[in-house]
Amino acid sequence: MLEAVKFGLNKEFRDRFQQALNEHDNTFILQSLEGVNAADITSLLYEFNSVESKYVLDMLSLGIRAEIISALDSDTRGGFLKTYAPEELIAIVDQLDSDDAADILNELPIKVREEILVGLDSVLRSRVIDLLRYDENVAGGLMAKELITARVNWTVVQCIEEIRKQVENVSRFYAVYVVDDQYKLLGRVHLQKLILTDSSTLVKDIYDPELISVQTHLEDTEVASIMRKYDLESVPVVNVYNQLVGRITVDDVLDVITEQADEERQLMSGISEDVEEADSLWRLTRARLPWLLIGIMGGLISVQFIGAFAVDLMRVTAIAFFIPLIQATGGNVGIQSSTIVVQSLANPGFVEERLWGRLRRVFAVALLNGFLLSLIVFLVNLLVGGENQRLFIVVSIALFTVVLIASLVGTLTPLILNKFGFNPALASGPFITTTNDLLGLGVYFLTIHLFL
């Protein structure tokens, strides 16, 4: 039995494997990978380049090769598949379920895709063509067409016969879907029930009609929410006529959820691509620089802006002391506000919050927080000393106003982004924080100009 964490994947093994690759020591390579789970081989191959990986893969059985290629992330896979000739690709794709096959074909250049389609087994081909029309981020794009279905007027014996026929084609199934003559979804029968039921019983007497299903156009994050909410390990997909067209298993949804978390993290920190630490210098710079430039731009605008108030600054130098305080507070308040909204959009409650009620509550919290913060700052300033009490009052007024404005902007921005179809986590990213900084500066110097 394999204990996942005990498999010998460590630095020593990797170096030994590298040596074996360099020396073309095929015996070692094959022996060390004998019986190893495809997911573990995939992890191993991430440590080597495309040429070395292809070398290893070509030594393994076709089934394992297909599993590994299917498990690669799409960025890595894109470059890697270029090293394969179309005939090799046909053999690989032919091994896969329709959803994995469609994913890979969607990543290939159209010409290669058409070449492969022509060469596939005809059943798989028609299923894949059916799936290719869906965006990758809707239920239709997640689903596989491999299913085990039973007509409602069958007996348990016929059911089991169907399972016997299909078991080679359908991996990991837990239930048989029950359909009528027009292939409309009626319910399902769990395997555990089939196993315990007398063979002559009719399906229609034992199936469970209480069945959650999703339509092909439902967004992947919605599918994930539904599977999470109802604790489902798989969910059937239907078309607009309620006919059964496919099935989504929970492992695909786990990937959706994790990718969603990664994407949000990147948006919040202003990294424009899915980079990893191990990527090239050029790739890391290309992903990070655009957003840093936006911050720089905002900073340069600030230079001109503050410059316009040079006279005030020369008159009261202490004005400059409080710039970081005002900006940092505006930034923190803004990020907190947008995060609360992003979280609530990610875990939708039952009834949509009315905008007005939401803003009213945000405003109340901002008033309270703003008041407390400005008071504390005023008192500390007095305590620490300094001649300019009037400046202290102005600073506190500006701080209070900044808290109010940052709260409102921080709350509205993700809502607006979401409304227009953008990822609301963008609101916590550098574009918005830069805008917040400028607003904070604007409020501060305006207040100074008015009151000092």
Next chain:
Amino acid sequence: MLEAVKFGLNKEFRDRFQQALNEHDNTFILQSLEGVNAADITSLLYEFNSVESKYVLDMLSLGIRAEIISALDSDTRGGFLKTYAPEELIAIVDQLDSDDAADILNELPIKVREEILVGLDSVLRSRVIDLLRYDENVAGGLMAKELITARVNWTVVQCIEEIRKQVENVSRFYAVYVVDDQYKLLGRVHLQKLILTDSSTLVKDIYDPELISVQTHLEDTEVASIMRKYDLESVPVVNVYNQLVGRITVDDVLDVITEQADEERQLMSGISEDVEEADSLWRLTRARLPWLLIGIMGGLISVQFIGAFAVDLMRVTAIAFFIPLIQATGGNVGIQSSTIVVQSLANPGFVEERLWGRLRRVFAVALLNGFLLSLIVFLVNLLVGGENQRLFIVVSIALFTVVLIASLVGTLTPLILNKFGFNPALASGPFITTTNDLLGLGVYFLTIHLFL
């Protein structure tokens, strides 16, 4: 058949339901909830208070009541369960699987917990007691003890008999675990295989020994990674002697992953509790204020710090213009660096990155980015005009240095936090950004003092 998104949960229904509650219209309440999935009723009840929810729950069957209470999030449930007497709680907990029962008991005061334990069915009691000793964030704390096991020397018929005996107790199972006489885990048999195999066949001839398992002490996030990597819908849990002690199903892991994403989001934005928009004014303020105060503290330190350079400021007012530029850049670079590290810690690769190699690469990227940014800023400053070329050079030197320092601090901080058992996402939160701001200011004014 129920289509999840079509169930009548909307504003009109909620208002109608509220009215029914006010009028104690039990007929309407029972009718409208007839046949509704427990997860949907749970969503509905979040809209009402504890008294109203208890009123509804007490009308429903004990089984549904237990399911709903089990589905509540622990914050809500804590307050809600106080409205139940111990005898009522015993009846509810008795309905649950051992993992859900243990979760609830862990949330109750010890006295209540012991009262309930005494009253439980004896089999459930011993299972729950077994589980209570585990922290909630390890495999032992996630697992349920309800399993279907078969001895390796059984026949398929005996297997099916065991399933028949246990099917009431074990929800959602897909395979039978195979153990030896000491209850050590040997492998498993999928239901689909059992269904198709001749009844006289021996289990030992059909079971699959290639089985991933986890030990009781494994962290929940590790368990989630493993289930995701190997596409598992459930994983058996073993003790140090490799004896089978429990099972974790994928729905629990989905919850772990989502909670992890929520926690990270909160740490990055400085919200100290799991608050939602709908929480009270006091609760929202209490969650947000501490971190805002940290930012304020940093801001007040900046006031003193910049104040110490008042002489330089009066001499060259333009110094103040560039404060936001320097700080914002340091902040953005810092957050990007820490995010890349956090992401790589969340999706661990195969071989641990060596610290030195990591820092070297980070330094190279920082050099490149820092150089490009300082050059761009210098050129723009020249272009826009202004007399003080010397200041422009100083600004660019400071910017370059800030990028380097922020990159290194941003990379090291999550690594250090992770090493000491803290959530590395803390590095993107207000505490670290405030420290980064102060560092940026320090570098800027030091450079000014040295070169201007």
